[in-house]
Amino acid sequence: MEKTRVAFPRSLDVVVWLNLAAAILSLVNGVMALFTDNPANGAVQLASSAVSFLIVIGILKRLKAVRLLVLILAWIGAIFYGIFFVSAILASGTVAILAAISFATDAVTIWGLTNSSSRRYFEAF
Numbered sequence: 393m394e395k396t397r398v399a400f401p402r403s404l405d406v407v408v409w410l411n412l413a414a415a416i417l418s419l420v421n422g423v424m425a426l427f428t429d430n431p432a433n434g435a436v437q438l439a440s441s442a443v444s445f446l447i448v449i450g451i452l453k454r455l456k457a458v459r460l461l462v463l464i465l466a467w468i469g470a471i472f473y474g475i476f477f478v479s480a481i482l483a484s485g486t487v488a489i490l491a492a493i494s495f496a497t498d499a500v501t502i503w504g505l506t507n508s509s510s511r512r513y514f515e516a517f
Contacts, residue, residue, distance in 0.1 A: 398516035407504035408448050410497055415444030456514055463505050470498040 422437030450458025473495035480488040504510060 398513045401507070401509035401513050403504040403507050403510055404451055404513065407501050408451055410500055411444045411447045411451075414497060415441045415448070418444060454514055459505055459514055462501060466498040466501040466505070470495055470502065473498060 418437045418441035422434045422441060425431065425434030425437055427434075447458065447462050450462070473491050477488055477491040477495055480491045
């Protein structure tokens, strides 16, 4: 039995572009940190960039394992950044903004991978 072809959902477009932007920003920050003051932070940023690129490739290739892994990591990140945001507001405004951006990225990723059109897209393959 041949499975029907399902169009690429708009919500996954958002997730893919968001992760591409995160990958590029992490790559730039990682390279800058490697050659300036904090090589350890640079290595972390480069690893983060690699993960974001792998997420994009996994979504485009319809890998169910990648979808599940991304959902797990996004939920963990959303909880962590949600808690971190509250404490960061008390400490520093800039750190709070970064935590809010990370939280929003995780929340959009969760939305994009759990809506019905995305589930159909991954199940149709």
